[in-house]
Amino acid sequence: MKKTFKAIIIFCFAILLVQNICPADEIEYTEISKSYTMTAYEYAQEGDYNKAIRIYGVALKYDKNNYAAYVLRGKAKAELKDYVGASNDFSQAIKINPQCFPAYYNRAKVRITKNNYKGALEDYSEAINLRPAFATLYTERAELYKYFKDYKNALKDYSNAINITQDSQTYVDRALFRNSLNDTNGAIEDYTKAIYKKSKDSNLYYQRGLLYTATKQYENAIKDYTKVIKLNPTHADAFYNRGLTYAMDKKYKAGIADLKTAKDLYQTQGDTEKYEQAEQFINKVQSKK
16 A cells, blocks of 8 residues: 555656656546556666566557656666667657657667767757756757867857856866866866855865966965865875975975875875876986975
8 A cells, every 4th residue: 555655656756747847738648547657657666677668568558648658668768778769769759749858858868878979969959948947958968069079069058057057067067178178277267166166175176276287377276286185184196286386386395295295195095106106206306406
């Protein structure tokens, strides 16, 4: 009895989700189709995708226009890596309801798995037309634009995502992309905005510090590495790069001290390769004193 009640709650949530994100005329499923779809969804939630798929099939026999069942069955097939079958189900859902957002979104994912990047790009664009305020769609479509070397539209998508969410990760995504285009100043600007949103994230300071070092802004780089060390005193890479930056700025004594600390931390952490690398740079810096 409890299992049946739980199934009803889970199914109602799933149907409401699909209906809310698929604006269309009111959908009337037969009671029998509803019942089978509910049962299938419960099995899918429990990880029994094969049984769920079979029962979704029964539901569709009673109501061939049950596009929610096609979407849910497609997701179950995708879990079993039946990407062709999943794509066919998502396509059928779109045929029944051309405004079915989850069908486009999930088909895009499947198409990427099958290396159909052009088709995935088309699906993301349709999904964005239906849900223009869904930031994740823009960042994921940006990855496809990057694949096609359409950097202008990729950058535009990252910016669209930022305009929607303005959270730390979207700034980081754009920073990484800008840096890949050798727009170091733009990347630094985005890391600065990300830090404003998430000021206790040591990795953000570290990544910005690397960019400051690369652009010979040594004072700013040292400040960032120092902040990293304050937030995470065992961050060996921060000591290592601060040491290198001190040395580049001809502050050899401070550089050697940091490199020695980094070497000790690498040894403690069992990173033999970086331990040896730190030792080599210590010798190199000492020879310049």
